[in-house]
Amino acid sequence: MNPSKPSSDPAVWSEARAERQLRSLELFGMRFGLDRMRRMMTVLGSPERRFESIHVLGTNGKSSTTRMIAAILQRHGLHTGAYLSPHLVSYRERVRVDERDIDAEEFASAVGRASWAAERVNRTLGEGDHVTQFELLTAAALWQMAEREVDVAVVEAGLGGRYDATSVIDARETVLTTVGLEHTRWLGPTLTDIAGEKLAALREGATLVLGTGLPPEALAVAERVAAESSASVVRAEPGARGPAMRARGPFQRQNFALARAAAESYLSRAGIPLNEPAVAEAAAATDVPGRLQLLDGVPPTLIDGAHNPDAIAALVEALPEALPGRPLALVLGVLEDKDAASMLRALLPLCERAWFTAPPSSRALSPAALESLARQLGFEATCCEPRPGRALQRAQEWATEHHGAVLATGSVYLVGELLAGLERRRPSAQMRDDLSRSSSTR
Secondary structure, three states: OOOOOOOOOOOOOOHHHHHHHHHHHHHOOOOOOOOOHHHHHHOOOOHHOOOOEEOOOOOOOOHHHHHHHHHHHHOOOOOEEEEOOOOOHHHHHHHHOOOEEHHHHHHHHHHHHHHHHHHHHHHOOOOOOOOHHHHHHHHHHHHHHHHEEEEOEEOOOOOOOOHHHHHHHOOOOOOOOOOOOOOOOHHOOOHHHHHHHOOOOOOOOOOEEEEEEEEEEEHHHHHHHHHHHOOOOOOOOOOOOOOOOOOHHHHHHHHHHHHHHHHHHHHHOOOOOOOOHHHHHHHHHHOOOOOOEEOOOHHHHHHHOOOOOOHHHHHHHHHHOOOOOOOEEEEEEEEEEEEEEHHHHHHHHHOOEEEEOOOOOOEEHHHHHHHHHHHHOOOEEEEOOOOOHHHHHHHHHHHHHHOOOEEOOOOHHHHHHHHHHHHHHHOOHHHHHHHHHHHHOO
């Protein structure tokens, strides 16, 4: 079978079947190593070699920075792809071309093609070894972006860098956003260890673009690894406000400064001068769903996917601008491998009541455990509500009564579940049209 052609027609691989296939692989968890991905790329005809790429590594800010780099490049006349993780509501959100999610048919075709390759790779592996969900998604994304003939893809790493599935790309620009203590079980117990694992993805002779606010330990590793790899180093301008932005929060201004530096490095190498009006247009147009996202309606409700202490600190810094002067109700759901105590320590002084819930994940920390931690910190105004949608509803009822606002945070999985719930309750376009016609005839 020719690897450049889809393996099956849409009647066989629907969006629903593709999502079922991906969900079925969640049961098998993570497995590090690049051998499976390299075999997948070979079976698929090396799609990662059919476009240039920029690799975005780091603890926080990767998705925002990836979107922003792609937006700047697209406005310089480049046909641009982006690969993001995780998604909020649909897997299709992870693969974007020219700032649009791929459509359902493309998604189904890409997952079907990657599944075809995975079947062949799995036959060559030892007992108990198999292609993982993230590897399948990454292969599907790279294949689809090659099929769409993008000029450049901005690729967000999943976890780490050395053995992350995305590291099969040959990126000439590697971006490091932030480094914090997270996933220490896999990446190591110190900032030095974590920075080393991430920067192991740096290619010989590439350009390393560094974000502002990196801890000294991470900067030292970056300088060492760059020297060992004969890589040049570019640093984003610290504190640069830049143009007006659609994305909210001081941390997004830092992310945009980094995105600008990365885009400028790529454009310079391509012989394309940086166009300031194009940069300003990208800043004004780029939205980041799930980050300081203000929902429609009353009371003011802000959702944010901050899921570790550093991200919560950035959220706390942005709150006075985002939700000024209102009593705050907190909806919090956290995964069990996160530092929930530190997150609560930062959030609770800003809140009058808290509803603790459980993100839709087998790794969710129980609401009772969160409540216990809160009470150890002296915060008693708490409720446990395992259902995220119900927790949000109760917090909104309280906020309406007290002229307050609601903040829902702690996990991308929580934010995704809340957005999916709102989408399920929203009338369809056909229903809205029917209601409009009905009311106009009264």
